[in-house]
Amino acid sequence: AWIAAGYPVxxxxxxxxxxxxxxxxxxxxxxxxxGDVARALETGTAQLVDARSAPRFRGEEAEPRPGVRPGHMPGARNVHYAALQSE
Structure with a gap:
């Protein structure tokens, strides 16, 4: 396509x-x-989105990463990352 368009090679x-x-x-x-995230959650100036699966978000499924507690931050919304993928 590059050559067909006449571009140099x-x-x-x-x-x-x-x-x-x-x-x-x-x-x-x-x-x-x-600190920014904590202030946004307190004031409602931004929405925190958690892209994990719904069971992980709800704390019903164990976290695969060591040291990460199950569940989500209060005020966060769950939007699974697969819902954000484009085709």
């Missing part, structure tokens, strides 16, 4: 055209810490 080992420097920066507005 080349042979051999690929290599970047120029060297670039990248510095990762944390966007604090896109990440919530434990």
């Amino acid at each position: 080349e042979e051999g080992e690929g290599r970047p055209r120029t060297r670039r420097h990248f510095t990762a920066r944390l966007d604090h507005g896109a990440v919530a810490d434990a």
Whole structure:
């Protein structure tokens, strides 16, 4: 399809055209810490969603990860991750 569209091609080992420097920066507005989550649950300013299976969410099924208590945080809603997958 690339060739049929008339785009350029080349042979051999690929290599970047120029060297670039990248510095990762944390966007604090896109990440919530434990304090942010606790405040959101207290004030109702955000909805916490738990993507585990319903039995794990309800605490009826053991957690496969060591140290994780069964059940969910008060105020959380359950939306299983499989319901979020696109086709």
